[in-house]
Amino acid sequence: MGKKYYKKTIESFPERKQEFKTLSEIEIKNIYTPNDVSNIDYIRDIGFPGVYPFLRGIHSTMYRGRLWTMRQFSGFGSAEETNQRYKYLLNHGETGLSVAFDYPTLYGYDTDHPLARGEFGKCGVAVSSLEDMAILFKDIPIDKITTSMTINGPAAIIWAMYIANAENRNIRKNTIGGTIQNDILKEYIAQKSFIFPPEPSMRLIIDTFEYGYKYVPRWNTISISGYHIREAGSTAVQELAFTLGDGIEYVKWAMKRGLKIDDFAPRLSFFFNAHNNFFEEIAKYRAARRIWAKELKKLGAKKSRSLLMRFHTQTAGCSLTAQQPEINIVRVTLQALEAVLGGTQSLHTNSMDEALALPSEKAVRIALRTQQIIAEESGVTDTVDPLGGSYYIEWLTNKMEEETYRYFDKVERLGGVIPAIEKGFFQREIAESAYRYQREVDENKRTIVGVNKYKIDEDLSIPILKMDEKGEERQINRLKKLRKERDQSKVDKNLSKLRRAAKGNENLMPYIIDCVHSYATLGETCDILREVFGEYKEPTIY
Amino acid sequence: MERKIRVLVAKPGLDGHDRGAKIVARALRDAGMEVIYTGLHQTAEMIVETAIQEDVDVIGLSLLSGAHMTLFKDVADLLKEKNMDDILVVGGGIIPEEDVSKLKRVGIAGVFGPGTHTDVIVDFIRKNVKK
Numbered sequence: 220m221g222k223k224y225y226k227k228t229i230e231s232f233p234e235r236k237q238e239f240k241t242l243s244e245i246e247i248k249n250i251y252t253p254n255d256v257s258n259i260d261y262i263r264d265i266g267f268p269g270v271y272p273f274l275r276g277i278h279s280t281m282y283r284g285r286l287w288t289m290r291q292f293s294g295f296g297s298a299e300e301t302n303q304r305y306k307y308l309l310n311h312g313e314t315g316l317s318v319a320f321d322y323p324t325l326y327g328y329d330t331d332h333p334l335a336r337g338e339f340g341k342c343g344v345a346v347s348s349l350e351d352m353a354i355l356f357k358d359i360p361i362d363k364i365t366t367s368m369t370i371n372g373p374a375a376i377i378w379a380m381y382i383a384n385a386e387n388r389n390i391r392k393n394t395i396g397g398t399i400q401n402d403i404l405k406e407y408i409a410q411k412s413f414i415f416p417p418e419p420s421m422r423l424i425i426d427t428f429e430y431g432y433k434y435v436p437r438w439n440t441i442s443i444s445g446y447h448i449r450e451a452g453s454t455a456v457q458e459l460a461f462t463l464g465d466g467i468e469y470v471k472w473a474m475k476r477g478l479k480i481d482d483f484a485p486r487l488s489f490f491f492n493a494h495n496n497f498f499e500e501i502a503k504y505r506a507a508r509r510i511w512a513k514e515l516k517k518l519g520a521k522k523s524r525s526l527l528m529r530f531h532t533q534t535a536g537c538s539l540t541a542q543q544p545e546i547n548i549v550r551v552t553l554q555a556l557e558a559v560l561g562g563t564q565s566l567h568t569n570s571m572d573e574a575l576a577l578p579s580e581k582a583v584r585i586a587l588r589t590q591q592i593i594a595e596e597s598g599v600t601d602t603v604d605p606l607g608g609s610y611y612i613e614w615l616t617n618k619m620e621e622e623t624y625r626y627f628d629k630v631e632r633l634g635g636v637i638p639a640i641e642k643g644f645f646q647r648e649i650a651e652s653a654y655r656y657q658r659e660v661d662e663n664k665r666t667i668v669g670v671n672k673y674k675i676d677e678d679l680s681i682p683i684l685k686m687d688e689k690g691e692e693r694q695i696n697r698l699k700k701l702r703k704e705r706d707q708s709k710v711d712k713n714l715s716k717l718r719r720a721a722k723g724n725e726n727l728m729p730y731i732i733d734c735v736h737s738y739a740t741l742g743e744t745c746d747i748l749r750e751v752f753g754e755y756k757e758p759t760i761y
Numbered sequence: 762m763e764r765k766i767r768v769l770v771a772k773p774g775l776d777g778h779d780r781g782a783k784i785v786a787r788a789l790r791d792a793g794m795e796v797i798y799t800g801l802h803q804t805a806e807m808i809v810e811t812a813i814q815e816d817v818d819v820i821g822l823s824l825l826s827g828a829h830m831t832l833f834k835d836v837a838d839l840l841k842e843k844n845m846d847d848i849l850v851v852g853g854g855i856i857p858e859e860d861v862s863k864l865k866r867v868g869i870a871g872v873f874g875p876g877t878h879t880d881v882i883v884d885f886i887r888k889n890v891k892k
Binding site: 322323325326334335336337338341342406410411412450451452537539540541542573574575576577650653654657661667669670671678679680681683757759 | 878
C-alpha cells in the first residue's frame, strides 16, 4: 500500500534527485520497514552491548559507565612546544594524549638528516632520541594518562623510547597504557610512510605484539587504521573492508609465528574516520564490530576480550574546507556525533582551520568543546546504541557487512592482502573513488557548502600558529651534544647486537630498548634495520 | 598538429599525501595534456632532472606537510640556476594565505589550495604556459 502511494506521489511531485546514494554508492530507498530487516534474528545478529556479536557496543553500559577518551592528535615544532600544548589541552579537559610526529621522525630520520630539510616540526613534533622523548612528556603523569602515538615504520623504536622514558622515571612498564599505530599495511595502501618491505615490517609488528602482552600488557600494540585509507579517497565500504582485511592479516601472521590468539588479540585496536554521510558512518562502526567478532571467532579466539573491537575515531580531515573555515565546526560536530552514536572508545575532533594550517590554540579548544557538548549536554550518551533497531540503520549495517565480504573475496582471489598491495589493487580502488568524488564535486553533483554552493568572497587569511624559530637549531645542537657526550662504545655495542639479532629471528624489542636507553638516536637505530631489511619501493599508480 | 602541453606532477620531500597529486594528474590528462607523475619522496634535484629528461613545459608540485616554503623554493631556485625558468611552476597543498604571496615571489606562478576546481588549474596552465 505504501509503495503504491509513493509511486503516485512522485508522479505529481518528483523527488529532488533521480537516485539517492550514500558516499559508498549504496542506493537508498525512500523508506525502510520491517520487510527490509525481516531476515534479522535479534539475539543472533544484534544482541546486547557487551555480548557477542557486539553490534551494539563493547560494554553493557557504554557511555553511562564511562565517556569516551577525548584525545586530540597534536604535535608541532620542538618537544618543548608540544609539551606545552599537551599541558594546555589537559588543562582544558582532554583525557588522553595523542602524538603527531613530523615527517623525518615518521621515516626514521634524525632532524639533522639531509632528507629532513624543511620538515622539522612542520606536521608534528620531532623526536630523534630518548632525550627528546623525556622533554615531550616532562611533568606529564604518564603513569596515569594514556598516550597514543601515530608512528608506523619506526613504531618499535619510538615505543622503546616511551618505555625507556617510563623506566627512567621509575614507572614500571607493566603499568603504562597507550597505543602505537604500528599498522604498516595501511601505509603501503594509503598513507605511504613506510620504511621496510612487507616481510620484515610484519616481523617487527609481531615482535611488538609478543613483547606487549608479556611485558607492557596495558598497551595497544597496534591501531589498525581505516582513517588514512579514507583520507586518501576511499569510500566508507572500502575503508571498512580494507581495514578489517588488514586486521585479519595481522592475526594470521601472529598465529603463524606461534602466538596464541587469546594472548595478543585483546590488545589489537582500530581507528576509523568519521566522514559526511551521517547514517552510513554509524552503520560502518556497527558493522565493523560484528564482522570482527565473527572473524576472530572463526580464527579460534575464545576470550570475549579477543572478540570485541575497540576503536578510536577522528573526524574527516579531507572533508574540511578552506573556504568559510568557521562552518567546519558544524561539519565536525555532525561527524563527532556519528562516532559517538557508533560507539567509539576515543575521539579526535578536527579544528576548523586545518584545511589551511596547523590549528591555533583557540581552534583546538573549540574542537575539544564540541566533544564536551556532545558528552555532557546533548543527552545522546544516556542510553546505549540509541539507533539500534532503526529499520534503516540495521538494513544499512547489514549492507555494509555484505559489501565488506565481497571485498574480502576479491582480495582472497588476488592471493591475500600483501600480494594485492604489490599488484596495486587497493591503491587503484582508492584512486578511482577519490577521482569520482572530485568529479562529482567539480560537476556540482555533490554539494560542498562554501566550495561549490553558497560561496562568498572572502579573505582566507587566518591567525596562524607561530612556531619557535629557534626550535630546529636547538634540536640540532641537542643532537650534536648528545652524540658527543654519550658513552659511544655502549651505543656501538648495542647497535651491533641489534644488527646481529635482526639477521636472525629473535624478538627485537629488548635489543631496541637497549639501543635507545644508551641514547642511540632514532636515525641510527633505524639505519641498522634499513641495512638488514632493505627499503620498500612502491608501485606508482594513478 | 600542436604539441600537447607536457606536465610533470611531482611530490617533493617526505610527505606521503598523494590524493591531490593523483587527482590533478588525472584531471590534466583528461584535459588533453601529457602528464608524468614522479611518485613520492623526490628531492629538488630529482624533480628538475626528470623535468629535463621529459622535456616538460610545466611542473606541478604537491605538498601537504607544511614544508612548502623550503621545498617549493628549492625547485624554483634550481630551475633558475639551470636557466630553465621558462618552465611554468605551480603548486598546491595545505598552504596558508600568507605564504601564497611569498611563494609567488620566489617563482611559483600559481598556488592552489583545498577546494580548487580542477578546471581552474587546467585553465591557469593553458593561459600561462610558455611555449
